[in-house]
Amino acid sequence: MSKQNKAAKLALPTKVVGKPAKVTIHKLPTGVPGLDDILGGGIPEFSFNIIAGKPGCGKTTLAHQIAFANATAKKPALYFTVLGEPGIKMLRYQQQFSFFDESRLGKDIRLINLADVLMQQDSNAVLDEIIKQVTAIHPSVVVVDSFRTAVHKAVATSGELEIQSFTHRLAQFLTSWQATTFLVGEYVEDEIHDNPLFTIADGLFWLSQVTERSSVIRKLQIMKLRGQASVPGLHTVRIGDGGLQAYSRALGWIGTRTKPGLRRVLSIGVPELDKMLGGGIREGDSVLVAGPSGTGKSALATQFIAEGLRNGEPGIMVIFGERPERYTHRADTFGLNLEAAQQKGMLETLCFRPLDLSVDEAMQEIRDAISRIGAKRLVIDSLVGFETALAPGFRDTFRESIYRMVGAVNGSGITILSTVEMEDTFTGLPFSSYAISFLTDDIIRFRYVEIDGQLRKVMVVVKMRGGNHSKDIREYVITDKGVVVIHPRRTDYEGLTTGIPQRTGPRKAQANENAPEPKATK
């Protein structure tokens, strides 16, 4: 082949074999806080969906929120009621929610009762009426509530095949009219396998109520959503003044940035402890401070936050049980002015009271607070208080929840310090009652020891992931500066970790020895 021919050949346009262009599926907002994230962005436009569950789960409210979130005067939402809750009762109850704007009724939101059509005629007449209304109004959203009652009569009179035909025709018609459809129905999970409706549907929103002792928690599962990745699993749902609020199992941190490559070393706020930690904590780490009551875990947590504030790092303190004012008062005694930081918007204190809390809800609040102030440090004081505040149904999965929470927070580059109460045993040194040490990067253990007839306090850094740390057991006190490490490691005792050490060295003169712990005053 000559050079000329070769060049010509190269110049010829090459056939581009690429992937065919994908159709763009727009995603509609649900109007339910948290739900769009769970769905992977929203509801696929023109999809044919089922909202299912037992009575009282919030199906109708969810359908209304979706309708109000998407309806406009030009492209209204058509809400058909069929032998279930009549439109006028819906108006009575749904107007209690803040999303319900009565000024949009009759324009954006149109309620149409099909009960008479079904009672006097049959499901074909219902379909004809839906077709008539949709053709006339061109809605963006169509809701049929309750669809189950609509098909009941057809089953009784015409059989299953007729129902399949009815559903198929309805789905085809509404999709061709570019309406996003929601069929609301009271179904039980056993029906999923046999009912062809669930095969036809593009999306299946399953609402349920879980009862555990005296506590009832609402849950939502996206069992099916064609064309997009939703967050799997059961998500907590609350119904409040604003309607439904959903809390993603993924805690809303999906897609957030991961730990930075080059991580700074942060001071914990206690210089001697920083040395024990090999210089400090690595940014984005999870630190667990374990110890019995009164050993200074909350004091250290306060110093950790205060140190961050001194370096311009906003912080969040999540407190369970203890009152926030006690926290600020303790900080005052250490000379740390947390109130000033709160006023500047550098610090937020979230106080959760024991009240059927779910981890997902707590995390949503923490996440919102982190976003509000751009927090870099987070304290959870304490994990035991957190567990106590949870509804009984969540306690069984507490460890898993903590795993998700810590992973999510650390994944976004925030350094977290959690405390956990440990009952001191005098035979060993357990690190945590939750067996969660595997998910923490660093563990600091506080404990009481009996030395020379006094109950003193010692600390040890048990673990530092990816870093070297001191193996020394150090005595510390709580002074008006907070936690202060005193004395180099003691070599004249053994068995310090048991709490009842044995002296190995010569006994020094003990006369008139004062407790090395002047009480914090102010």
Add this chain to the structure above:
Amino acid sequence: MISQASTPQMRNVAKRLMAYETGVNKRSGTKTAVAFHCCEKLRSRLTILMGDAGYRALLSRALASSEVPWLHAVHVKVDGSLEGWEELDVQLAPAEFFEGRVVLLAQLLGWMVAFIGEDVTLRLVREIWPQAPLNGSDFNKEHGR
């Protein structure tokens, strides 16, 4: 006894709606063949919301709780329209017949307010009579006291 639904405030609204409706019909030259014209207009809107059966129940309740004796002889048909009033229209004095119509409409509006609230009732009424001289305070219980 004046029922809870038929307050003087609601009677006032009913009278104004009936006067407005009469005025519209006069201007357009339409002869009002139906004595309960306002109820009929409400029926057409409310049956969309609650079905014939729902509207029938509401209107029957309004009739039953009315303090006007002759209204007890009037019945609601399956489709929600009224029957049994035609001969009474001839027998009764015009003022008495008019008063009964006012009371029934007031009862109906009163039950709507009790059930779906002032704002949504006003919204539905305005859908039917967009030009009628009504405002939010007409249905407001506090305003009516």
